Amino acid sequence: MRLSEIGDKEIVDLRNGSRHGQLWDAEMLFEKESGRIKSILVPNFQSKISFLSTHDYMQLPWNSIVKIGDDIIIFESQ
Template identity: 30%
Template structure:
């Protein structure tokens, strides 16, 4: 299966273990030397309409990614 980085932004990241919904992919960390993806980054949720900042970003190691679906990415915690 092939996918583009732009398409990942529209996929929701969900835990296969307990169904926790982390949010949507906001960014990726890539090793420029090898070209391999190291992690997916899901932006932290806004606190009180963004006035109180936001939670920390959720960094998901590439090794935790288990499956890509049409509109979701299943990951282990």
């Protein structure tokens, strides 16, 4: 699967139903040796954000993704 195929999908937490934007809004962290995706940083819209900071991010391990569907990416938070 290519990034261009999943970039528009909405990221949703299975535990509480919170939405974290689209994959385009996230940052990806890669393993240096293998080049595999280690985790993604998704916007955490549920946290309190001060007026000085523009974003608060939540690190989402790649293995916490439960399903990549037609319209959404479902993950289970810890």
